Amino acid sequence: MDQTYIKAITTKYFEGRISPIEESTLVKWLLEKEENYMFFVGQRSEFEKNGNCDFQTEMAWERIEERMENSRSETKLRLFRNFKRVASIAAVLLIGIFVWQSELLTSLRYEDPITFHELSSLKGHKSKVVLPDGTQVWLNSNSSLKYASDFANKHRTVYLEGEGFFDVVKNKDLQFSVVTKDLDVKVYGTAFNVNAYGEAENVEVALLRGSVKVASGTDKSKLTELRPGEGAFYNKENQSIVLRNINVENEMIWTKSKLIFQNQSLKELVEKLERWYGVQIELKGNFKNSQKYNFTLKTESLREMLELISLITPIKYTITNGDEVLIKPKY
Numbered sequence: 651m652d653q654t655y656i657k658a659i660t661t662k663y664f665e666g667r668i669s670p671i672e673e674s675t676l677v678k679w680l681l682e683k684e685e686n687y688m689f690f691v692g693q694r695s696e697f698e699k700n701g702n703c704d705f706q707t708e709m710a711w712e713r714i715e716e717r718m719e720n721s722r723s724e725t726k727l728r729l730f731r732n733f734k735r736v737a738s739i740a741a742v743l744l745i746g747i748f749v750w751q752s753e754l755l756t757s758l759r760y761e762d763p764i765t766f767h768e769l770s771s772l773k774g775h776k777s778k779v780v781l782p783d784g785t786q787v788w789l790n791s792n793s794s795l796k797y798a799s800d801f802a803n804k805h806r807t808v809y810l811e812g813e814g815f816f817d818v819v820k821n822k823d824l825q826f827s828v829v830t831k832d833l834d835v836k837v838y839g840t841a842f843n844v845n846a847y848g849e850a851e852n853v854e855v856a857l858l859r860g861s862v863k864v865a866s867g868t869d870k871s872k873l874t875e876l877r878p879g880e881g882a883f884y885n886k887e888n889q890s891i892v893l894r895n896i897n898v899e900n901e902m903i904w905t906k907s908k909l910i911f912q913n914q915s916l917k918e919l920v921e922k923l924e925r926w927y928g929v930q931i932e933l934k935g936n937f938k939n940s941q942k943y944n945f946t947l948k949t950e951s952l953r954e955m956l957e958l959i960s961l962i963t964p965i966k967y968t969i970t971n972g973d974e975v976l977i978k979p980k981y
Contacts, residue, residue: 655766655796655809660690671805675798678763767801770794771812774928776904781808784819785826788905791925792847813845815902818860833884836873837862843902850921853884856901864891909947916963919943920977927952929973937963937979 659676662668668676680687771777771789778788779795783802789795793812801807806826818826820839828835830846833853840860846853855864857876864882865873866889874891876882881896900910909926911919920931929952941963947955956967956975964980 656686656689669807671798671807675764682763765799766796767799768794768796772928774926776907778905781806783821783824783826786817788815790814790904791928810844810846812847813843813904815841815843815905817841832866832886834865835862836865842876843898845901847925851886853886854901855882855884856896856898857881858898858902866891907948911943911945911947913942913944915939916941916943919959923952923955927955929975931975931977933977935979 656676656679659668659672663673663676676690680690769777769779769789771791771793773792776788776790778786780786781797781801783806785806787795787808790813793810793814795811795814796809797807798805802824804824806821806824807829808827809829811830814828816826816828816837818837818839818841822838824838826837826839828844830844830853831848833844833846833855835842835844835855837860840862841858842860842862843856843858844854845856855862855876857878857880859878861875861877863873863875864884866884869889874882874893876893879895879898881894881898881901883892883894884890885892900912903910904926909922911922914922916933916937920933923929924931926947943959943962945958950958952975953969956965956969956977959965959977960967960980965977966980967975967977969975
């Protein structure tokens with residue numbers, strides 16, 4: 651299992667922010683082998699060194715130990731019962747020795763551990779995927795989506811890095827959750843966009859139809875509900891959520907291979923162009939912060955796009971190795 655994901659849910663566990671599904675995944679992972687348990691102990695030591703170990707941490711530690719012990723006991727009991735059942739069958743049907751051996755091996759097998767499926771789109775590319783419950787997801791450039799093998803069974807939780815547009819199949823009995831590093835989105839059936847790139851200052855959620863509730867990763871008890879046409883903007887630094895009326899169609903237009911810029915600075919423009927074309931753009935020199943850009947990008951090439959910018963702002967540019975762009979003021 652991915653070590654980054656394990657470290658993340660371990661931290662969430664000690665901070666009291668882990669979900670029941672994530673806790674079950676953690677317990678199963680700890681029981682797989684001794685090295686995993688030692689990694690968990692090391693995480694706790696790190697937590698203590700940083701001065702984060704308090705009563706809540708101690709309770710979390712005791713709970714994980716108790717769940718592991720219960721799991722071991724249940725496994726032993728299940729193996730013993732299965733062995734007795736198979737042995738009794740063999741005693742009655744001595745000629746079925748091969749059947750007995752087959753049944754024994756099957757009975758002693760552990761339950762299949764939960765695994766994760768991960769989908770991603772490369773820089774400069776977009777992709778679409780249909781989840782096991784029928785939900786459609788579009789992934790923007792340099793984004794990834796992860797979900798467990800038991801998805802749509804007892805839960806519908808996905809983990810997003812980057813940007814994704816979700817058209818969620820309605821299921822009033824099974825909530826759909828999008829978990830990002832800083833913000834969680836909870837719905838039952840709706841269409842919305844989540845922009846959660848790691849380098850961005852904000853996490854943005856735009857609701858097209860239905861309703862969603864968002865909660866910050868640090869305090870999931872505080873839920874903010876959105877209505878169609880609204881956007882939630884979560885500031886990572888001060889951990890605040892602001893709601894605004896927005897043009898949601900513009901926020902999800904990238905799924906139709908278009909990009910709309912409205913009153914955006916050169917810095918904001920460059921960030922989106924880097925993801926759109928899968929390149930690295932460096933701004934060198936002094937540019938006017940007051941300059942704003944308004945246009946729509948469709949099928950233009952990178953060079954065509956740079957020429958368009960030069961008509962608005964006097965610039966000169968160089969492209970190296972096909973994916974490295976340097977932009978300087980022309981004068």
